[in-house]
Amino acid sequence: MGFEQEAFEAIMGDASGGMAMWDEVRRAGKGESFVLRYLAKHGSATPSQLAAALKVSSGRISAVLGALEKKGYVVRAIDPEDRRGIRVTLTAAGEEQINRYRDEMRAHICWVFSQMGERRTRELVELIGEFSAYLSLCKPGGPTPTPEQVKEAFAGRETH
Structure with a gap:
């Protein structure tokens, strides 16, 4: 086995070896946090746009949006440009949640850097x-x- 394969296996093992932070990052990329970040970047979206971006079914995105709506992070409303469609937008509480998540990630990563020097x-x-x-x-x-x-x-x- 060459050094390239050894390096690949070492990195993949370290990055996915059950560390709590990586597990949380992976989970965040598959649901609520992803939707919040997507909406923060794009302003608003239709449920089908969110499902396509997340690569999930319309049923799954509906469940994620329902959970986010219950938490007060998003609102679903009739699209003013297409009355047959729905637009999803962030609420102020959703924006605050994104900021908390970003600040927490920054603090953790900066701590790691402080340990590394x-x-x-x-x-x-x-x-x-x-x-x-x-x-x-x-x-x-x-x-x-x-x-x-x-x-x-x-x-x-x-x-x-």
Whole structure:
């Protein structure tokens, strides 16, 4: 096994090895938190747009919206542009919930960085940037990026 495969297995094991924070992040991406973040970014949406973005059934999105509505985080109303449709929008309480979630995540991540120290944190940030640049070139089912594509992705970066 080459170092590339070993690194992949180590990262996947560390990232999904039952750590509570990663489990919560995965859960957040599959329901209520995802819908709240989507609405914060897009302003409002139809239930079918939310279902497509979340890649779930209309029944599942209906259940998520019902739970968010009970908590007072979203409202569903008739679309003023299409009276047959429904628009979902955030409430002030929903916006506050997003802010709490973001602030909590920031605090946890900053704590981790404080444990790692400045030098290692800066190295990590640089490496993640490099990793992301390479990864941005990879498309599911697509070919391996060409040297020209790699050069273009790193144009303006100091190192690669």
